[in-house]
Amino acid sequence: MSLIQAGYLEYEELAxxxxxxxxxxxAQGPVAVIECVQEIPCNPCEAACKSSAIRIGxxxxxxxxxxxxxxxxxxxxxxxxxxxxxxxxxxxxxxxxASVAFPFEYFxxxxxxxxxxxxxxxxxxxxxxVVRRVMxxxxxxxTPVVTVxxxxxxxxxxxxxxxxxxx
Amino acid sequence: MSEYFSDDMLVCRCEEITxxxxxRAIAEGARDVTGVKRRVRAGMGLCQGRTCEKxxxxxxxxxxxxxxxxxxHSSARPPVRPLTFGELAEGVVE
Amino acid sequence: xxxxxxxxxxxGPAGLAASIEAGKAGADVLVxxxxxxxxxxxxxxxxxFFGSSExxxxxxxxxxxxxxxxxxxxxxxxxxxxxxxxxIFPGNKVxxxxxxxxxxxxxxxxxxKKIIMATGASENVVRFKGWTSPGVMGxxxxxxxxxVNHVKPGKKIVMVGSGNVGLIVSYQLMQAGCEVxxxxxxxxxxxxxxxxAAKICRAGVPIYTKHTVVEAVTDEDGCVKEVxxxxxDGKFNPVAGTExxxxxxxxxxxxxxxxxxxxPRLLNxxxxxxxxxxxxxxxxxxxxxxxxxxxYVAGDSTGVEEANTALEEGRIAGIAAxxxxxxxxxxxxxxxxxxxxxxxxxxxMGPFGEKRLKGKEAILKEYKERIGLPxxx
Numbered sequence: 001m002s003l004i005q006a007g008y009l010e011y012e013e014l015a016x017x018x019x020x021x022x023x024x025x026x027a028q029g030p031v032a033v034i035e036c037v038q039e040i041p042c043n044p045c046e047a048a049c050k051s052s053a054i055r056i057g058x059x060x061x062x063x064x065x066x067x068x069x070x071x072x073x074x075x076x077x078x079x080x081x082x083x084x085x086x087x088x089x090x091x092x093x094x095x096x097x098a099s100v101a102f103p104f105e106y107f108x109x110x111x112x113x114x115x116x117x118x119x120x121x122x123x124x125x126x127x128x129x130v131v132r133r134v135m136x137x138x139x140x141x142x143t144p145v146v147t148v149x150x151x152x153x154x155x156x157x158x159x160x161x162x163x164x165x166x167x
Numbered sequence: 168m169s170e171y172f173s174d175d176m177l178v179c180r181c182e183e184i185t186x187x188x189x190x191r192a193i194a195e196g197a198r199d200v201t202g203v204k205r206r207v208r209a210g211m212g213l214c215q216g217r218t219c220e221k222x223x224x225x226x227x228x229x230x231x232x233x234x235x236x237x238x239x240h241s242s243a244r245p246p247v248r249p250l251t252f253g254e255l256a257e258g259v260v261e
Numbered sequence: 262x263x264x265x266x267x268x269x270x271x272x273g274p275a276g277l278a279a280s281i282e283a284g285k286a287g288a289d290v291l292v293x294x295x296x297x298x299x300x301x302x303x304x305x306x307x308x309x310f311f312g313s314s315e316x317x318x319x320x321x322x323x324x325x326x327x328x329x330x331x332x333x334x335x336x337x338x339x340x341x342x343x344x345x346x347x348x349i350f351p352g353n354k355v356x357x358x359x360x361x362x363x364x365x366x367x368x369x370x371x372x373x374k375k376i377i378m379a380t381g382a383s384e385n386v387v388r389f390k391g392w393t394s395p396g397v398m399g400x401x402x403x404x405x406x407x408x409v410n411h412v413k414p415g416k417k418i419v420m421v422g423s424g425n426v427g428l429i430v431s432y433q434l435m436q437a438g439c440e441v442x443x444x445x446x447x448x449x450x451x452x453x454x455x456x457x458a459a460k461i462c463r464a465g466v467p468i469y470t471k472h473t474v475v476e477a478v479t480d481e482d483g484c485v486k487e488v489x490x491x492x493x494d495g496k497f498n499p500v501a502g503t504e505x506x507x508x509x510x511x512x513x514x515x516x517x518x519x520x521x522x523x524x525p526r527l528l529n530x531x532x533x534x535x536x537x538x539x540x541x542x543x544x545x546x547x548x549x550x551x552x553x554x555x556x557y558v559a560g561d562s563t564g565v566e567e568a569n570t571a572l573e574e575g576r577i578a579g580i581a582a583x584x585x586x587x588x589x590x591x592x593x594x595x596x597x598x599x600x601x602x603x604x605x606x607x608x609x610m611g612p613f614g615e616k617r618l619k620g621k622e623a624i625l626k627e628y629k630e631r632i633g634l635p636x637x638x
Contacts, residue, residue: 002450003455004449004450004451004455005449005450005451005470006462006468007451007455007458007459007461007462007468008455008458008459008462008463009455035456035459036456037455037456038454038455038456038611038612038613039610039611039612039613040311040454040456040611040613040614041311041312041313041607041608041609041610041611041614042311042312042313042318043313043314043318044309044314044318044319047314048319059607059610059611060312060313060607060610061607061610061611061614080309080319081319082308082309082310082311082318082319082456083311083454083456083457083459083460084456084459084460085456085459105436106435106436107436107438119463119465121459121462121463122462122463122465123462123463123464123465123466124465141309141319141320141321142321143309159463160463160464162465163435163464164438
């Protein structure tokens with residue numbers, strides 16, 4: 001199924017279009033996964049990154065390129081991306097779990113400790129998850145970034161949570 | 168044209184003109200949006216064809232096998248937005 | 262008779278940007294707009310915009326609207342709201358039904374040295390059985406309801422059209438608490454940006470490509486209770502036997518926009534047909550001037566694009582109009598316009614923008630060949 005029919009790419013397909021973190025980088029802790037796959041005129045992620053880890057350059061239709069070695073996994077780009085297409089994946093959360101951070105612009109905004117249902121790119125529930133962090137400072141301009149803890153093997157699959165449910 | 172587009176389907180809401188009436192106007196010789204309007208009043212109501220112009224164009228294209236740029240368009244004449252006679256009468260003419 | 266250096270019709274991004282440039286140059290500017298609030302569609306764009314930092318990218322449309330209004334105020338621009346331009350007559354006489362408050366209006370004719378038309382676009386409809394029923398509306402109308410008036414158009418919604426408008430409004434309807442049952446797209450592929458489609462998919466909304474709505478089934482009160490969709494063939498005609506019935510109370514239609522062009526038609530401006538830009542549009546040159554001298558266009562009314570391109574075109578029109586009044590020296594105006602055309606080019610790049618870049622180039626070329634210099638009429 002191509003992007004233009006499905007509306008999204010699976011992780012393996014994504015790797016053909018985007019520079020994704022490699023195994024070594026994932027082993028070092030949280031890192032940005034940029035799921036921006038079309039050349040559209042947009043570059044706020046580049047300026048958002050304080051570590052200069054995201055490069056778009058000229059023309060602004062270039063796809064963003066992540067220098068994974070510079071990325072600290074802070075999550076500022078996640079809130080800044082107008083396409084809501086950046087995630088922070090931490091495959092070292094614990095021995096058996098990973099964490100995924102994603103933008104979440106729906107009500108109610110979940111709270112730390114909430115038990116939620118994690119969904120994949122298609123919106124299907126793939127596992128139970130626990131909300132570990134909710135960042136929503138003024139600078140994020142109403143785009144809360146939610147981090148959930150999930151089974152490690154689903155780190156490349158989980159990209160959000162089911163809406164409208166708490167606890 | 169598909170069975171789903173029945174002749175009793177409304178096209179011009181303001182003047183309540185159906186697809187069938189528009190097709191009949193075309194059969195009688197209408198060749199563009201103005202021709203349809205003069206025959207059956209589609210596009211002559213409150214919105215002046217802002218909504219139905221495109222639908223009338225589509226029917227003209229389908230019935231006559233014409234391209235979208237050869238079936239005309241709504242004409243414009245003042246007032247281009249609705250105005251009451253009272254407003255018109257009180258206006259200063261210079 | 263009242264007079265102004267420049268009268269601008271429409272207080273959306275194009276009109277406001279034009280007013281700011283012209284006002285800053287010292288022109289006496291009046292903007293007339295039909296709506297209760299200025300900003301055009303900006304105040305219902307609650308999402309963060311794409312673009313570069315010059316385009317306030319990453320900023321929500323509403324906040325860009327607030328910024329533009331402030332700039333217009335600082336530039337001394339006068340804005341008449343709830344005030345419809347009902348015609349433009351020979352000698353640049355602009356007839357405006359001005360709102361005086363308390364339901365009172367006055368018809369005012371005003372002499373304009375230059376006129377900038379930034380009247381935007383209106384939504385296309387799609388016809389299917391029941392398309393005139395309550396509960397069927399434009400996606401833009403639904404967006405105004407949730408984001409401006411804070412009213413849900415319905416509980417369960419079927420979105421027709423998967424262009425950026427269809428995808429963004431679907432997302433915003435869900436943000437407002439509605440359920441989007443499906444996005445239906447007649448074309449074989451999704452029309453809008455993949456990032457917008459991905460948001461919709463993550464929310465679990467199915468996108469049916471090669472499908473169309475064939476009927477909005479109504480209840481005894483005439484309100485929508487069910488929506489029937491079906492696959493389409495190569496000619497976009499529904500295929501019998503492929504129907505699916507979806508429980509829904511609302512159908513929102515995002516089937517593209519067409520430029521609002523009554524005023525340039527009244528002025529006998531030269532037009533050209535460009536399906537890519539929504540249909541018939543008034544031709545313009547690099548000053549955004551129409552075939553009629555002193556009459557300018559900007560934004561969606563001269564080809565449907567988006568807010569950022571409308572803003573930039575508005576700036577060019579405002580600068581060019583002020584320049585022609587002798588308020589900006591030619592060399593400075595040229596340098597500014599060149600810089601803005603450069604930014605427009607960067608907005609019209611990539612797989613989505615390329616066609617529009619070529620289309621706009623074709624419009625400029627057609628103007629040069631057919632019209633050459635604008636004439637006084």
